[in-house]
Amino acid sequence: MAYRAVLFHFPPSHAKLTSSFFFSTRCLRPSPTLPTQPPPSPKKLPFTVSVHGRTWQDPYHWMSNTDDPHLFEHLNCENTYADAFMADALKLRSHLSSEMKTRLPSSICTPPERWGPWLYYQYIPEGKEYPVLCRKLETNTSGWMKTFLFRSGIAGSDREEVLLDWNELAEKYGYVHVGTCRVSPDHNYIAYTVDISGGERFVLQVKDLRSGLLDPKVEVDGVVSLAWARDATSLFYTQSDENQRPYRVLCRKLGYDLVNDLTVFTESDSRFCVDITSTKDGKFITMNSNSRTSSEEGTYMSSLMNL
Secondary structure, three states, X not given: OOOOOOOXXXXXXXXXXXXXXXXXXXXXXXXXXXXXOOOOOOOOOOOEEEEOOEEEEOXXXXXXXXXXXXXXXXXXXXXXXXXXXXXXXXXXXXXXXXXXXXXOOOOEEOOOEEEOOEEEEEEEOOOOOOXXXXXXXXXXOOOHHXXXXXXXXXXXXXXXXXXXXXXXXXXXXXOOEEEEEEEOOOOOXXXXXXXXXXXXXXXXXXXXXOOOEEEEEEEEEOEEEEEEOOOOOEEEEEEEOOOOOEEEEEEEEOOOOOOOOEEEEEOOOOOOEEEEEEOOOOOEEEEEEEOOOOEEEEEEEOOOOOO
16 A cells, blocks of 8 residues: 655745644743742651561651651741742632632531430631531420521520530640540530540540530540440540550549549450440440451440449
């Protein structure tokens, strides 16, 4: 099979048109201004890692120590370089940020959830970053529409009571991540776990809703899940080990000067993680031991346990 080359001839009058056709005007745009200083380079320290019969060098292992002042210094250099690199897009970034903010509601509120005589709900105040957990005492419990619209001021209810304000915790510690919140069955206490370091390791705290004060005797490290017994004084929780594996269930009796909390269950198999929860009627507390391939569950009468 023979091939024949086909040549196109453009007259001189089309020379300028041809040039603008084949070369986009985008190529003529000025290139962005790059920072004069080179990108920051972290230091390298010799460190040998040996795992499963293999050995390799990890010169950046020193970064695992978050208390190292050189790590903080390097992160500041990275941020400074990033700001300089993106300086040409500062106006565009500000415009996009303002446009996205206008599309978000000024305040976000969850529908109220009735539990006993109270209506519990969360909302994010305008201009704030974190939510606030609140409740109101419903004076007239008839009519689902009244419950649904009470947050708008249409339904008659008592004053709003703030149970937990994430924003106050963030102002106090600089960073906050609340993991789990559980209100006691008598509505007098709230137990919650909080991480203030960013390490995903949570500390248990219990707040008396009548006085608004924290119980100084209750501050347990490494707590994951929570469940109240029906007596409203027995608080069950799971605690994690050094690998952040929830491995045991303990019980704290409020108002008792106990040196150590009662250990209810310990999972010795490192393949399993323990989790607890209570049934909706509050009569039972379920304990689950789960792995990737299997799970076991135990149920306990939360109102008849002699602790």
